Amino acid sequence: MRPSISALILNxxxxxxxxxxxxxxxxxxxxxxxxxxxxxxxxxxxxxxxNKMKTANRLGIETMLFHFxxxxxxxxxxxxxxxxxxxxxVTGILVQLPLPQSINPRELLDMVDPLKDVxxxxxxxxxxxxEGDENSALIPCTPQGCIHLIESSGxxxxxxKALVMGRSLIVGKPLSLMLSSRGATVTLAHSKTRDLQxxxxxxxxxxxxxxxxxxIKGDWIQEGAxxxxxxxxxxxxxxxxxxxxxxxxxxxxxxxxxxxxxxxxMTVAYLMKNILKANKxxxxxxx
Amino acid sequence: MRPSISALILNxxxxxxxxxxxxxxxxxxxxxxxxxxxxxxxxxxxxxxxNKMKTANRLGIETMLFHFxxxxxxxxxxxxxxxxxxxxxVTGILVQLPLPQSINPRELLDMVDPLKDVxxxxxxxxxxxxEGDENSALIPCTPQGCIHLIESSGxxxxxxKALVMGRSLIVGKPLSLMLSSRGATVTLAHSKTRDLQxxxxxxxxxxxxxxxxxxIKGDWIQEGAxxxxxxxxxxxxxxxxxxxxxxxxxxxxxxxxxxxxxxxxMTVAYLMKNILKANKxxxxxxx
Numbered sequence: 410m411r412p413s414i415s416a417l418i419l420n421x422x423x424x425x426x427x428x429x430x431x432x433x434x435x436x437x438x439x440x441x442x443x444x445x446x447x448x449x450x451x452x453x454x455x456x457x458x459x460n461k462m463k464t465a466n467r468l469g470i471e472t473m474l475f476h477f478x479x480x481x482x483x484x485x486x487x488x489x490x491x492x493x494x495x496x497x498x499v500t501g502i503l504v505q506l507p508l509p510q511s512i513n514p515r516e517l518l519d520m521v522d523p524l525k526d527v528x529x530x531x532x533x534x535x536x537x538x539x540e541g542d543e544n545s546a547l548i549p550c551t552p553q554g555c556i557h558l559i560e561s562s563g564x565x566x567x568x569x570k571a572l573v574m575g576r577s578l579i580v581g582k583p584l585s586l587m588l589s590s591r592g593a594t595v596t597l598a599h600s601k602t603r604d605l606q607x608x609x610x611x612x613x614x615x616x617x618x619x620x621x622x623x624x625i626k627g628d629w630i631q632e633g634a635x636x637x638x639x640x641x642x643x644x645x646x647x648x649x650x651x652x653x654x655x656x657x658x659x660x661x662x663x664x665x666x667x668x669x670x671x672x673x674x675m676t677v678a679y680l681m682k683n684i685l686k687a688n689k690x691x692x693x694x695x696x
Numbered sequence: 697m698r699p700s701i702s703a704l705i706l707n708x709x710x711x712x713x714x715x716x717x718x719x720x721x722x723x724x725x726x727x728x729x730x731x732x733x734x735x736x737x738x739x740x741x742x743x744x745x746x747n748k749m750k751t752a753n754r755l756g757i758e759t760m761l762f763h764f765x766x767x768x769x770x771x772x773x774x775x776x777x778x779x780x781x782x783x784x785x786v787t788g789i790l791v792q793l794p795l796p797q798s799i800n801p802r803e804l805l806d807m808v809d810p811l812k813d814v815x816x817x818x819x820x821x822x823x824x825x826x827e828g829d830e831n832s833a834l835i836p837c838t839p840q841g842c843i844h845l846i847e848s849s850g851x852x853x854x855x856x857k858a859l860v861m862g863r864s865l866i867v868g869k870p871l872s873l874m875l876s877s878r879g880a881t882v883t884l885a886h887s888k889t890r891d892l893q894x895x896x897x898x899x900x901x902x903x904x905x906x907x908x909x910x911x912i913k914g915d916w917i918q919e920g921a922x923x924x925x926x927x928x929x930x931x932x933x934x935x936x937x938x939x940x941x942x943x944x945x946x947x948x949x950x951x952x953x954x955x956x957x958x959x960x961x962m963t964v965a966y967l968m969k970n971i972l973k974a975n976k977x978x979x980x981x982x983x
Contacts, residue, residue, distance in 0.1 A: 515827070536823030540802070540865060568890050576876055578827060585884075589863055592888035594895065597872075601879035603855050608881065 417664040419558045419637075425674035428557070432468045432681050441470045441684055443501045443527070444493045448486065448512065449479035454505050461503070464677050470500075470684055479509050486512070487520055494522040500691070501527035501684045506579070523547070524691050527683040530578060538583055541590050547683055547690070552584035554675025555616055555637050556591070562664035564614070564635050567592030572612035574598045574605075574652070580618040580639055588614070617652035627657020636665040639672045704951040706845045706924075712961035715844070719755045719968050728757040728971055730788045730814070731780045735773065735799065736766035741792050748790070751964050757787075757971055766796050773799070774807055781809040787978070788814035788971045793866070810834070811978050814970040817865060825870055828877050834970055834977070839871035841962025842903055842924050843878070849951035851901070851922050854879030859899035861885045861892075861939070867905040867926055875901070904939035914944020923952040926959045 443465050447458050462472040475489055493499045502525045508514050518526075523533040529549040537546035559566060571593040575581035585595045598608050609615060609629040617625055618639035630636060630653075640652030651668030659665050666672055730752050734745050749759040762776055780786045789812045795801050805813075810820040816836040824833035846853060858880040862868035872882045885895050896902060896916040904912055905926035917923060917940075927939030938955030946952050953959055 532823035532827065533819065535826050536819035539822050539826045539869065540819065568888050570890070582826065582873075586869075589884055589886070592886075594883060594885050594889040596881060596883040597876055598881050599876070599879075601855050602881040603857070 416636075416659040416662040417562060418659070419561060419664050419666045419671060421554070421558060421666055421671040421674045424557065424561055425554075425678035428675075428678040429464070429468060429681060432685065435685050436469045439688065440498065441500045441688055442498055443470055443472045443503060443684055444475060444499050445472060445503045445505060446475045446477070446486070446489065446493075446517075447505045448477045448481055449509050451507065454507075458505050461677055461680055464681060465684070468681060470681065480511075483512060483516060486517055490517060490520045494520075494525065499525060501525050501687050503527055503680070504530075524694060525687055527680060527687055528579070529583070529683070535578065535583070538586055541586075543587070543590070545690070547687060548587075549579050549583045550679035550683060551580045551618075551639060551672060551676045552587055553679040553682070554672055555580075555584055555639065556587055557675060557679075558637055558666055558672065559614060559635055562635050564663065566614065569593045569613040570611060571595045571614040571616070572598060572608050573616050573618070574602075575618035575620075575639070577618065584616060584618075615653075619652050621652055622650035623652070623654050625653040625658070627654040627659075627661060630658045630661040632661050633663045634661070636662045637672060638666050638668050641668055641673065703923075703946040703949040704849060705946070706848060706951050706953045706958060708841070708845060708953060708958040708961045711844065711848055712841075712965035715962075715965040716751070716755060716968060719972065722972050723756045726975060727785065728787045728975055729785055730757055730759045730790060730971055731762060731786050732759060732790045732792060733762045733764070733773070733776060733780075733804075734792045735764045735768055736796050738794065741794075745792050748964055748967055751968060752971070755968060757968065767798075770799060770803060773804055777804060777807045781807075781812065786812060788812050788974050790814055790967070791817075811981060812974055814967060814974055815866070816870070816970070822865065822870070825873055828873075830874070830877070832977070834974060835874075836866050836870045837966035837970060838867045838905075838926060838959060838963045839874055840966040840969070841959055842867075842871055842926065843874055844962060844966075845924055845953055845959065846901060846922055849922050851950065853901065856880045856900040857898060858882045858901040858903070859885060859895050860903050860905070861889075862905035862907075862926070864905065871903060871905075902940075906939050908939055909937035910939070910941050912940040912945070914941040914946075914948060917945045917948040919948050920950045921948070923949045924959060925953050925955050928955055928960065 445458055465472045493502050502521050504517050518530045523531040526534055526547050529547045534546045538548055571588045573581050573585045576599045585597045589595045606629050614635045616637040620640045622642040638651035638653045642650050644650055649669050732745055752759045780789050789808050791804050805817045810818040813821055813834050816834045821833045825835055858875045860868050860872045863886045872884045875882045893916050901922045903924040907927045909929040925938035925940045929937050931937055936956050
C-alpha cells in the first residue's frame, strides 16, 4: 500500500489545456460556429458563457451570443432556435442553463437539432447514451470530463465500486451510465439517500455533483479512492468550494480534483470536442 | 421485528389477474390490435408469443403473428414493420426478442413507430424514461411489473437501498431509473461486479435479472428485504428456476416472488396495459 502521503491532485486546468491543444489542427480549414442562447443575466451564467466563447474563439471556432431578456417569450426563443437549426453555418447550439423559472427547459432543449446539440440534452442523444452508443451521440460535457479525469489518475474503472451523487441529466445520470458501460458497479445517490456516509465509505470512485459545500467529510473517503468533485459553490467570503472537504480528503484519497481547477476546465474542453463531433456527425448525415 | 416466519410470497399470477380484470372495460368499443413479429422458432419465444396473444384475445384485443423464417432478410423485416407502422388499424407492434444472430435488433427496434412501441425499446421512449417522463413514454413491461410487485408488498421504495442485477435495456437499466425516480438509492450490478455477495447483503430491495439459476444464496439476503426474481432458467430436469435460492431466501426475506408465477405473469399484464396506453397516446397525438 501507498504510505500516508497526500493524494495525486488531478489538475483539470492542465489536462484541459492538453485536450484543447489537439483541437486547432482538427478545426483547420473548417468553419465551425457555436451559437449560445442565454436568457436573463444570471451572474454565474454570464461568466460561464464568456469562458466558453473565449475558449472557442482562441481555437478558431466562431461564436455568437443570442442574449434574451429575462422575460423573453417562449415563442421568441423557439423561433431563434428554429432559425439556428436551419442555418447550415451553425455547427453547435448551446442553451445556457438554468433558464428563468417561467420557461420549461425541455420545451427549448427538445427543439434543438440533435446533431447541433453540443450539450447532449436532446432526447435523441440521451436515448443513444442510455442504449450505450456513445460514438453516435453527443454526450454532456461534464461527465466526459469526469471520465477523463478518473482515467488520468491511472485507475481502471472496470470492476470498481463507484458512487455518483446527484441524479441530474447534465451530470449524475449520464455519468452513472458511462461508468456502468465501462464496467463499474455504480450506485446513484441523491437527496433521498439515507446513509450517505456509509455509501461514501464504500466507494472506490466517488463523484459528487450536489452543490453543497463541504458536505462530504474527508474522513468518509475510502483510503485510496479517486474523488471527483463536480460541486462548486460560492461562499459568502467569495471563496469557491466543492462538495468535498478537500484538505482532509486529500490525506485519504489516491487522487482528487481541486475546486476550482478540476472539473470546470474539463467541461469547457469537452464542449469544444463536442463542437468538432457535431460537425463530424453532420457531415456523415449529409452523405 | 418480525418473528422468524416465512416471507410474504408475492403472487404474480394473482396480481396479474387483478390487473387484467381492469382491462376489458377500458378496451370496450375500441378496436385494439397487437402485431407480433417473430423471427425463427426459438422454443421459449414461441411459448411467450402464444401466451401474449392468448391473453390479448381473451381481453378483446385482436392479434396477428407475423412469423418469419430464421433466415429472413433485414429488408423483408423492415418492410413489414413499415407496413405495420403505416396501418392505422395496428395499435401495437411487438418484435419478439431474441432475434437471430445475423440481425442487429436495433435496426428493427429503431424503426417501430414510437407510439406503437409496446415493448418500450424505441430510443424515443427510452429517452423519455431516462428524462423521468414516464407518463408520456411507453416503458418496458417487466420493470413495470417489478415495481408493481414491490409496491404490492406494502414496502415503500423511497429512501430504500436497492440493488438491480443485470444492465439490459429490457429490465435492468429501465428498472434502475424507475427505482431512482421513486427515491431509492440504486446500485446497478452486472458481470463485472466484484463483491456481489456484499452488494446483495446490503440491499433492502433486490431485483435479479441475470438468468443464472440459484446464483444468489438464501443466506446472502438481508433480513427483511423485498426480493424480485426476474431470472427464469430451465434446468436439465425441466424444472424452471430463478436466480435466487427460493427455499432458503424466503426464510430471510420480508417478501419474495416465486419462479414461475412471479414476474412472468406481470410482464404479460403490463404488455396489455401498454397496448391501452399506446392507443391513448396515438389518440392524443392525432388531436
